[in-house]
Amino acid sequence: MGLAMVNQKLAVLGEFLVKWGGTMLVTFVLISTYYSCVHVIAENMYDNPTHIYWLTLVAKLIILEIAVNLACFVYYARYNSVTYWHRKSCVADLRVYAEDNEAQPEVEYACAQPTVERHLSWEPANESGSKFCFTCNKEAPQRSHHCPLCKMCVLRKDHHCFITGACVGLGNQRYFMVFLFWCAIGLTIAMPHLFFYMNTEVAYWYPFGFVYYIGPIAVVRWILGYVPFSQACFSTLFSFAGASLITAGGFFGMQVYYTSQGYTMYEWHNLTVRATFLGDGENMGERLRLVFGKHWALNFLIPLPWNLPVLTPAISDSLFRVRSKVL
Incomplete structure (x- = not known):
């Protein structure tokens, strides 16, 4: 009995770390980078207080953008569910909506920019059937994929992100892309400051000093007593920040490319x-509105959760292929 309880607690702990471990690590790196650049490095790097003021202001704005979009990403991950989009945007539901609102045939339905009339007049190009998810025990569209970690079928799944702790799907992809964008911007500003501090305060006097920029090497040297704890911390932070910049910039570039292709x-x-x-959408505008909704560019300044993804008839037919035979 005792062993069973231990295994159960370890399973709960493991699930928690898988879901939130990456998020906690990223949060720690961002907060440490912000504090180091603004409260430690800036005083040594700038003589003019105005420069420190503007650096602090920009850093706070970037941290706010990252935090808000990360929170929105996690919250709206529930809207990746196939069930939610069946209820909200499916072509079959559009027919019911139109029958109940015959006096207003031009009213837009929920997240769809085209009118209900356009959706009902659309003729599917392919009548492929659905697939059955044995885990959820229900039929699901062909373009949905079950995530064992999120425990649901995710519509238009991109991937499960262990850093943010949820799947990237139709309901929250916009927040993921904006999160990556601001992470890349913030780390691009931070890296020269970290490099300045490393080059002047930590490794400049050592032969082949660049080796001590690498976090694991600095940690080992700290354990052996060769360097102070502060150097090991800054070397580790510099390594994490550099790796995070490459990851965030690379993933953002890939997201832009895949979105531009409609996949x-x-x-x-x-x-x-x-x-x-x-690929979803006939042009770049339709593909951007599918991910970001109307006024897509404003999402990079402020989240617009009320502007839901815009589904054209062709995109609806592709996403909800499971309903086409019912009609």
Whole structure:
């Protein structure tokens, strides 16, 4: 009995670390980078207080953007559910909506920019059936994929992000992309400050001093008593910040590329999906509005959760192929 309880507690702890461990690590790196650049490095790097003031202001703005979009990403991960989008945007539901609102045929339905009349007049190009998810015990659209960590079928799944602790899907992809954008901007500003401090205060007097920029080497030297704890901390932070910049910038670039092609990362690298389904949207505008909603560029300044993804008839047919035979 005692062993069973221990295993249960370890399982709960493991699940917690898998879900939130990456998020806690990123949060720690961002807060440490902000504090180091603004409260430690800036005083040594700048003589003019005005420069420190503007650096602090910009840093606070970037941290706010990152925190808000990360919170929105985690919260709206629940809206990746196939069930939610069936209820909200499915073509079959549009028919019911139109029958109940015959006096207002031009009213837009929820997140769809085209009118209900356009959706009902759309003729699907392909009548492929659905697939059955044995875990959820229900039929699901072909372009949904079950996530064992999120415990649901995710519509238009991109990937499960261990750093943010949730799947990237139709309901929250915009926040993921904006989160990556501001992380890349913030780390791009922070890296020269960290490099200045490392080059002047930590490793400049050592032969081949650049070796001590690497966090693990500095930690080992601290354990052996060769360097102070502060050097090990800054070397580790410099390594984490550099790796995070490469990761955030790389992932943001990939997200932009896949979005411009009308696919997610999972679908782009799945040749079966690419052979069966055309990329969403007929042009770049439709593809951006599918991810960000109307006024897509404003999402990079302030989240617009009330502007839901815009689904054209062709995109609806592709996403909800499971309903096409019912109609």
